[in-house]
Amino acid sequence: MENAVYINNLHAVLxxxxxSNKEMEVVLGEVxxxxxxxxxxxxxxxxxxxxxYAIDPQTGEYNYTNASLAADAVRGLFSIDxxxxxxxxxxVASTSMADQIMPNHGVMVHGxxxxxxxxxxxxxxxxxxxxxxxxxAYLNVKAGESQxxxxxxxELASNVMHSRNFSAESxxxxxxxxxxxxxxxxxxxxxxxxxxxxxxxxxxxxANPTGLxxxxxxxxxxxxADQLEACMYAGAEKIDGQxxxxxxxxxxxxxQQSILSVKQDVKLLNENIVKYTVEDAxxxxxxxxxxxxxxxxxxxxxxxxxxxxxxxxxxxxxxxxQIPFEKWFTNLTEKGNTGSASIFIxxxxxxxxxxxxxxxxxxxxxxxxxxxxxxxxxxTVVSR
Numbered sequence: 007m008e009n010a011v012y013i014n015n016l017h018a019v020l021x022x023x024x025x026s027n028k029e030m031e032v033v034l035g036e037v038x039x040x041x042x043x044x045x046x047x048x049x050x051x052x053x054x055x056x057x058x059y060a061i062d063p064q065t066g067e068y069n070y071t072n073a074s075l076a077a078d079a080v081r082g083l084f085s086i087d088x089x090x091x092x093x094x095x096x097x098v099a100s101t102s103m104a105d106q107i108m109p110n111h112g113v114m115v116h117g118x119x120x121x122x123x124x125x126x127x128x129x130x131x132x133x134x135x136x137x138x139x140x141x142x143a144y145l146n147v148k149a150g151e152s153q154x155x156x157x158x159x160x161e162l163a164s165n166v167m168h169s170r171n172f173s174a175e176s177x178x179x180x181x182x183x184x185x186x187x188x189x190x191x192x193x194x195x196x197x198x199x200x201x202x203x204x205x206x207x208x209x210x211x212x213a214n215p216t217g218l219x220x221x222x223x224x225x226x227x228x229x230x231a232d233q234l235e236a237c238m239y240a241g242a243e244k245i246d247g248q249x250x251x252x253x254x255x256x257x258x259x260x261x262q263q264s265i266l267s268v269k270q271d272v273k274l275l276n277e278n279i280v281k282y283t284v285e286d287a288x289x290x291x292x293x294x295x296x297x298x299x300x301x302x303x304x305x306x307x308x309x310x311x312x313x314x315x316x317x318x319x320x321x322x323x324x325x326x327x328q329i330p331f332e333k334w335f336t337n338l339t340e341k342g343n344t345g346s347a348s349i350f351i352x353x354x355x356x357x358x359x360x361x362x363x364x365x366x367x368x369x370x371x372x373x374x375x376x377x378x379x380x381x382x383x384x385x386t387v388v389s390r
């Protein structure tokens with residue numbers, strides 16, 4: 007017999023104080039001693055007002071690693087009903103960019119937590135890896151293999167967005183008699199889009215004896231890599247639609263071309279993100295699970311920019327799945343785009359908002375432009 011699976015608690019960690027639009031280039035630094043010309047345009051479009059960085063505002067040095075940020079989020083889960091960190095039998099951690107290539111991110115988080123030995127799993131990806139981590143834990147509990155699982159998604163995007171990562175490229179352009187040392191738009195674009203944060207969830211096969219729980223009804227994940235080339239990538243260069251790995255460049259080339267930076271093919275993103283991750287994906291899932299838009303009391307969409315808000319609504323309308331804006335819940339403007347952690351940071355805020363009541367249904371949506379993937383999840387509020 008399969009177990010029901012519940013989210014018993016959520017916790018988010020946003021490092022240091024909020025950083026405003028005016029302050030962010032001071033924190034991340036100017037490339038080549040010049041202000042970004044793309045930044046004002048990108049910020050107007052993405053509508054983000056505040057974000058967080060794991061950089062001490064006083065010293066300019068990092069006061070978190072990705073693993074320590076994730077560990078803080080997990081520790082914050084254990085404040086209800088006497089559940090202790092020591093009771094965990096499964097830890098699933100995800101991030102777009104770990105602190106190191108090896109070992110995997112999950113065991114580094116476990117090392118920070120120092121809780122007793124347990125199953126540890128890491129999932130890889132970009133925005134979607136938080137959902138793949140959650141699905142692993144969900145299935146583990148559902149199958150009876152785990153009694154208490156913690157899932158955590160964390161991002162330290164500032165690690166690769168800091169100006170120091172582009173100084174070699176900037177100097178190289180000047181040396182080559184190019185007096186415009188700005189980094190290319192596909193790199194600069196993401197410097198003003200991404201921020202740091204972590205979110206965690208505690209799962210078990212029992213609802214909380216008092217208060218709220220969120221029952222996970224299902225999680226569906228679809229990849230479109232068979233149809234589309236890479237759109238968001240790091241550690242590679244895109245040549246004729248194919249990715250050339252950082253391992254194929256020597257150390258000087260990697261520096262001069264900022265090969266390890268995160269890049270976005272904005273044209274490919276704009277043309278395909280809604281068509282595939284909303285219209286095609288949700289059409290298939292709605293048919294499979296006999297869903298209608300009126301089933302839901304809240305819609306939690308992860309989108310990278312306010313630019314996509316209306317386009318997402320139009321995509322839902324195109325498949326006759328209109329969810330009115332008054333049912334949408336997002337905190338992008340004030341919490342920033344924290345990638346894989348975003349859905350947990352949204353759920354944490356809504357879970358603690360006092361707005362949830364027994365029986366309400368939540369539809370969560372997480373797209374990923376890496377090579378275009380999509381995840382949808384249904385949650386039901388349980389109150390005792």
